Amino acid sequence: MDTDLLRTFLEVNKTRHFGKAATNLYLTQSAVSFRIRQLEIKLGTPVFTRKRGDLRLTAAGERFVPYAESILQTWGRARQDVALTGNYQQQLTVGATSLIWEMASSSEWLEEVLSLQPDWALRTEALSRQQLSNALLERHVDVLLTSEPPKLADLQQHRVTGFELVLVSSEPEQDMVSVSDLPVVYLDWGTRFGVEYSRIVPLQRTPVLHSHACEPALNFLLNRGGVGFLPSTVAQPWLDSGALHLVKDSPSMANELYMVWLNSTDKHADIEALVAAFESRCDEE
Numbered sequence: 001m002d003t004d005l006l007r008t009f010l011e012v013n014k015t016r017h018f019g020k021a022a023t024n025l026y027l028t029q030s031a032v033s034f035r036i037r038q039l040e041i042k043l044g045t046p047v048f049t050r051k052r053g054d055l056r057l058t059a060a061g062e063r064f065v066p067y068a069e070s071i072l073q074t075w076g077r078a079r080q081d082v083a084l085t086g087n088y089q090q091q092l093t094v095g096a097t098s099l100i101w102e103m104a105s106s107s108e109w110l111e112e113v114l115s116l117q118p119d120w121a122l123r124t125e126a127l128s129r130q131q132l133s134n135a136l137l138e139r140h141v142d143v144l145l146t147s148e149p150p151k152l153a154d155l156q157q158h159r160v161t162g163f164e165l166v167l168v169s170s171e172p173e174q175d176m177v178s179v180s181d182l183p184v185v186y187l188d189w190g191t192r193f194g195v196e197y198s199r200i201v202p203l204q205r206t207p208v209l210h211s212h213a214c215e216p217a218l219n220f221l222l223n224r225g226g227v228g229f230l231p232s233t234v235a236q237p238w239l240d241s242g243a244l245h246l247v248k249d250s251p252s253m254a255n256e257l258y259m260v261w262l263n264s265t266d267k268h269a270d271i272e273a274l275v276a277a278f279e280s281r282c283d284e285e
Contacts, residue, residue, distance in 0.1 A: 003075055006068040008035040009047060013065060016055050073125070073140050090117070090270055095125040095132065095141035099189070102214040104233055105161045105257055106145055116277040129190060129212075136260070142267050148190045149260045157260040158275045164232040165189065167250035168239065170225035175248040176202050183208040185228030187217045189255070193229075196253055203227070229253065 011021040012032065022029040040046050047061035057065070092113070100106050101124065110122060127135055133150040135141045144150075149157050165187075169179060179202055186207035188194075197203065208226060211217040214234050221228060222243055230244075232252075238244040261271050 002038070003072060005035050005039040005042070006072050008032055009039055009061075010065070010068055010072070012036060012048065012055070013057060013061070018055070070138065070140065090119070090267070091121045091123060092117075092143060092267070092270070092274075093123040093125060093141045094143045094145060095127045095135050096145040097129055097132070098126050098213045099187070100145050100147070100257070101126060102234075103163065103231060103257070105163060109145065109160050109257075109259070112278070112281075113274065116281070117274060136262060139265070142261060142265055143271060144260045145257060146260060147255045147257055148192060149258050152262070154262045154264050155260055156263055156271075157258045158278070160257040160259055163255050163257060165193070165229045165253040165255060166232045166235055167227065167229050167247045167252070168221065168235050168244045169227045169247050170221050170244060172242075172245045173248075174227070174245065176200075176250055179203070179227045179247055179250075183224070183226040185217050185220050185226045186210045187214065187229055188212050189229075193253065193255075196251075197229070200251065 008021065008025060011025055012018060015021045015024065018032050019029050022032045025032065036048065043060065043064065045060045046058050047064060049056050049058055096106060113122065114120065125135065125141055132144055132146060133152060136144055136150070145160065149155060169182060171182065184203055184205060184207040186209070188210060209217060209220045214230065217228060218230060218234060220226065222238065227247065235244055239246060261268070
């Protein structure tokens, strides 16, 4: 399969316009149309319905999207793995949600990996929560960083660090009664967080913002006001400056960050060696 055809298909799907896709890909519109026709010939079925001003995926095109994304991701990883220079002996591909990548602890972990394994190259992938298990099973990533390890029989895990979610408000002197008058910002940390959150009665109303990333949630609280849970490390600078305030008598939620991998991965021995190096450094400290 020609990867250029896949890139063109995904760009047309994203823009829903042949001309815009051509601009983004630095191609002519006729070249984009030709590539899509070539793809449809190879697949033996149309992937787009073409009506004036209304470009849509066919049912076959809808089914093909995740395969195209997967093939391109695997191809990119393979190219980097094969093309490792003499300075690097191994590449480790790490996947996590955008929410995890926004945390300082994930960046610190990457730096630690490189300090312990200086002959490794790292590749990071931002994934949705729904993609985590498949990315691991289909070998698109070697390791996941997550606060909720997937339930897989072949899984190994290692605790990276702990972190705390704290309830903050844009208004000072708030408690668990008065926050009922403030708009709720819900930062989605997954199933376990959702269960604990559902027990906090004063927050049980439709959130004005439901976010899977810290930055939009933080900016909304700072600019528009409200109440919501943030990682303590994200909230602390704003608590110190007085822009945000801890809600009095509010519950905090302790969480753990784990690295997880499959026993059956071809890099299992390397990952085990990395974990042993982490543990040895912790013992020394």
